[in-house]
Amino acid sequence: MAETFVIAQGGGPTAVINQTVVGAVLEARKLYPKARVLGALHGIRGVRDGNLVPLSELSETELRAIAGTPSAALGSTRDKPDEAYCATVLKTLQHIGADAFIYIGGNDTAGTQGILSKASARQIACIHAPKTIDNDLVLNDHTPGFISAAEFVAGAFLSVDLDFHALPGIYVGIVMGRHAGFLTAASAAWSMDEESGPHLIYVPERAFDRQHFIDDVKSAMSRHGRCVVAMSEGVSGADGRSLVETLVPAEKLERDQHGNVKLSGTDLGAAVERMLAEDLPGKRARVDTFGYLPRGNIATLNEVDAREAFAAGAAAVRFAEQGSTSVALQFDGSKTIFRNVPLDQVAGKTQHMPDSILDPDQNRLSAEGVKYFERLVPRRYQVAKPFV
Amino acid sequence: MAETFVIAQGGGPTAVINQTVVGAVLEARKLYPKARVLGALHGIRGVRDGNLVPLSELSETELRAIAGTPSAALGSTRDKPDEAYCATVLKTLQHIGADAFIYIGGNDTAGTQGILSKASARQIACIHAPKTIDNDLVLNDHTPGFISAAEFVAGAFLSVDLDFHALPGIYVGIVMGRHAGFLTAASAAWSMDEESGPHLIYVPERAFDRQHFIDDVKSAMSRHGRCVVAMSEGVSGADGRSLVETLVPAEKLERDQHGNVKLSGTDLGAAVERMLAEDLPGKRARVDTFGYLPRGNIATLNEVDAREAFAAGAAAVRFAEQGSTSVALQFDGSKTIFRNVPLDQVAGKTQHMPDSILDPDQNRLSAEGVKYFERLVPRRYQVAKPFV
CATH class of the missing domain: 3.40.50.450 (Rossmann fold)
Known part of the structure; x- marks a missing residue:
């Protein structure tokens, strides 16, 4: 026909x-x-x-x-x-x-x-x-394009965690994702064990609270001597306002023709860097915005x-x-x-990441999350644990 | 013994x-x-x-x-x-x-x-x-660690250039390198032809001028419909001040214990984003700071x-x-x-990138530069030219 x-x-x-x-x-x-x-x-x-x-x-x-x-x-x-x-x-x-x-x-x-x-x-x-x-289509187990982008994110966090073993400090990697946290959660797909980073994962599906975040970073620093954080660009507070809107003065925010705040810019990264400098002064802290790098790499x-x-x-x-x-x-x-x-x-529907992919009271993958990513993004590399 | x-x-x-x-x-x-x-x-x-x-x-x-x-x-x-x-x-x-x-x-x-x-x-x-x-040791043709980092940068720019074929605009990727531009120049190692990005390369070894930069971006936009830029974090003006010092208010700059401005942060990226918004209003422009991603990936x-x-x-x-x-x-x-x-x-000496690696009057690789990178970072991928 x-x-x-x-x-x-x-x-x-x-x-x-x-x-x-x-x-x-x-x-x-x-x-x-x-x-x-x-x-x-x-x-x-x-x-x-x-x-x-x-x-x-x-x-x-x-x-x-x-x-x-x-x-x-x-x-x-x-x-x-x-x-x-x-x-x-x-x-x-x-x-x-x-x-x-x-x-x-x-x-x-x-x-x-x-x-x-x-x-x-x-x-x-x-x-x-x-x-x-973003892996956010309903009725789909996963979507074409997600696995490759997830491999970038998983490999980057595996590597950066090793870097911060060597030269300790706080690292925040900001990952694309306005409404769905799958790609950010993929940061932990190749995490080696409980001690390995990313130690904290922040996705749009869970309300972000500045004080909790700072407490969590402090706690990871005291346990591991370093703290590696994966954060979705779309993280929002309990009031539904995105973190970038909370941290950046309204007149400095760039918006698209639909009035949505542009999240893919450097604003959030710069704001998170300032937040860490204010709340954890004197700590070595680095923020990278992954931006376009995972998308079609x-x-x-x-x-x-x-x-x-x-x-x-x-x-x-x-x-x-x-x-x-x-x-x-x-x-x-x-x-x-x-x-x-x-x-x-x-049409028009967003498949949010199920809450059960993360542990209920921690910003880490749950057993279910580990299983989901083991199936979709199986570990590609074996690495040795550093001496430090 | x-x-x-x-x-x-x-x-x-x-x-x-x-x-x-x-x-x-x-x-x-x-x-x-x-x-x-x-x-x-x-x-x-x-x-x-x-x-x-x-x-x-x-x-x-x-x-x-x-x-x-x-x-x-x-x-x-x-x-x-x-x-x-x-x-x-x-x-x-x-x-x-x-x-x-x-x-x-x-x-x-x-x-x-x-x-x-x-x-x-x-x-x-x-x-x-x-x-x-950084590839900046004297008496060395190249240094261990450089080729892997250069592969990251070459692959990232090849990929981002294809992304900006599909959705045109201006892209600036900021690459580590305080004094030496080798890693930033590696952005063009896998460039396909004259039409391909990166269209402009800015390294610490050549004085950066805001007006020239904006003119060059405009010219690339009119020739190719897009402009992909690779910029070293250490680019400086003719007066020797780093671009980040020129663009960011002094009280906001973070310095290390030696008084050096911290370049690996998000400041430069945010400042370049503002510069493009001011000088080329209404153009779609995106800036990514590669940060730690190329280093041990x-x-x-x-x-x-x-x-x-x-x-x-x-x-x-x-x-x-x-x-x-x-x-x-x-x-x-x-x-x-x-x-x-x-x-x-x-000891204590920096091997700067030879000026002859770039074309004399353009911010692109020279024939000598192409040859150097072909030898060190041979093309790993063949890609098809997009229809657009």
């Missing part, structure tokens, strides 16, 4: 998002020998503006090279289309004669596909293929993540025959399986 | 500094069957205080596990011993009956060894084994670097028979060789 596919990439890139594009192109080629697959440049904006490249004309060698390259080769966008925007998009899709539109992204992308699917009166299969380093591109992202693209093509849907990665108890789930069940 | 060695690690750790310790232990075991090798905890402070561990009692398996672990397993120190401190150190060494003291570190460490060697009336061979991610531990660090430790043991010296890594036109050079030629 489906002969013409359009595919696009939205939101923040990942290390493996191109695998999903290429998985879709090669599956389409396999199932439909005459299939035409067009890639839209810069996400849905490329569909609206008719900026399309004929991916199905590329050889498998060319496609495999793209698949192995991190970040969105077709370009991405932060556009959140309204209904008028969607109408223009639909016009292009109809003009091309598209049977299916596959849009790779997070929960906003699922929302866009829901609007498009209704507007097309279900004439065009609108498929959401999952992607996010080629050095930590994970092979399982790559295969799953490819399979998610292939599944999107197979599911297209049954109409609009969202591809979900689920865990059947032994392996990852790919299911089609209704778009409106995924 | 030499039967008792003491070994210590100083300054900032690297991914391969433990290789040098283990290289020394295994070489001593090979050359002197009864050799005793004692590791001092936290650098020369461990010698002063008599905190020593018997490394020669460990099995080769145990030692190899330590060698493969990043950061200083024996702990490190920032102590810069004066003559009184050195006298106490010497007393411990004599008390132990040490024939040789191997101290792994940068140019300060070579200085310490010079003082000790004189004070011992050359009774104890004081050997400096090289180590620094297990994900980018380079095998050549590991082998050379091991060989430097072995060379330190071999050279001990001839008395105090500094081990230097030199390039004979086809391979790295290990030479013994006088301590006082290395």
Whole structure:
């Protein structure tokens, strides 16, 4: 049936998002020998503006090279289309004669596909293929892109903890994540034992309290002689205000067009550095903002993540025959399986990290958390305990 | 001859500094069957205080596990011993009956060894084994630890440039390096072509000018639609003041016990972010401070670097028979060789990056720079050019 596919990439890139594009192109080629697959440049904006490249004309060698390259080769966008925007998009899709539109992204992308699917009166299969380093899509066990980013974070904290063994002090690494703490919790995936860092993990799902934080740092310092902290950029107080809003004067905060405080900047790191200098004067303290480094880093591109992202693209093509849907990665108890789930069940919803991933009264992984990360991000390196 | 060695690690750790310790232990075991090798905890402070561990009692398996672990397993120190401190150190060494003291570190460490060697009336061979991610030791082609850190930086900029292809804007990555720009210049080691980032490289060796910087960013933006910048934390203006001192009010600057401005903090990143917001309002701009992430990162531990660090430790043991010296890594036109050079030629001196590594009138690698990095940090990944 489906002969013409359009595919696009939205939101923040990942290390493996191109695998999903290429998985879709090669599956389409396999199932439909005459299939035409067009890639839209810069996400849905490329569909609206008719900026399309004929991916199905590329050889498998060319496609495999793209698949192995991190970040969105077709370009991405932060556009959140309204209904008028969607109408223009639909016009292009109809003009091309598209049977299916596959849009790779997070929960906003699922929302866009829901609007498009209704507007097309279900004439065009609108498929959401999952992607996010935040790991925050509902109905998904985990999401393509997360494992690679988690490997970066796990390796960085393993390494920094060794550094702070050698030269003791307080270290805070700030990790992307506005609403979900999975990526920050991955900091402990390769922690060696109770003594190893990160000693404290702060995620958006648990209220942050300055005095508790300082007490916890002091306690770790007295037990271990050092304190390594993983903190989500989106940590918030009990009043729901993000920590960066609490610490930085309002006139200095940068906001996006939706009025959201920009979290990916250096503000939070600088503010945490000042907070430590004020509350723990004289202690050696260092704060790094990981920023963009974990997101599409080629050095930590994970092979399982790559295969799953490819399979998610292939599944999107197979599911297209049954109409609009969202591809979900689920865990059947032994392996990852790919299911089609209704778009409106995924759209706009955030899968928060379950509270049980952390210990109830401590900012550390629980036994359940350890098990979750052992399965998803198995230890890649064995290291020796330092003498100090 | 030499039967008792003491070994210590100083300054900032690297991914391969433990290789040098283990290289020394295994070489001593090979050359002197009864050799005793004692590791001092936290650098020369461990010698002063008599905190020593018997490394020669460990099995080769145990030692190899330590060698493969990043950061200083024996702990490190920032102590810069004066003559009184050195006298106490010497007393411990004599008390132990040490024939040789191997101290792994940068140019300060070579200085310490010079003082000790004189004070011992050359009774104890004081050997400096090289180590620094800054790559700034004179008489060395490159230094153990640099290649691994350079791999981190090269991979990060390759990846971030792809990210900013997908979502255009200005990106500044701030890289460790107070006086030498080698690690920052390594950002371009895996740059694909003229169009690829980093588009601008700022190192401590060249005077930084705010207006030139802004003009260069504008020019890159108009040519490429994005601008990726690599900046050393130690960049300074023509007046010799570091950029962070120029941008941050004096009362907010953190200084160390020697009065040096702390560069490894978030101050510079925050100040560069403000500078871009002021001079290029409305442009999407992101600044990441790489901080500790490149230094001992297990994900980018380079095998050549590991082998050379091991060989430097072995060379330190071999050279001990001839008395105090500094081990230097030199390039004979086809391979790295290990030479013994006088301590006082290395002590306290900084090997600045030659100006010819960058193009004369541009902030990009020159042909010579490309060649240097191709040899030291050969391209590890092939990636496809994005469609955007």
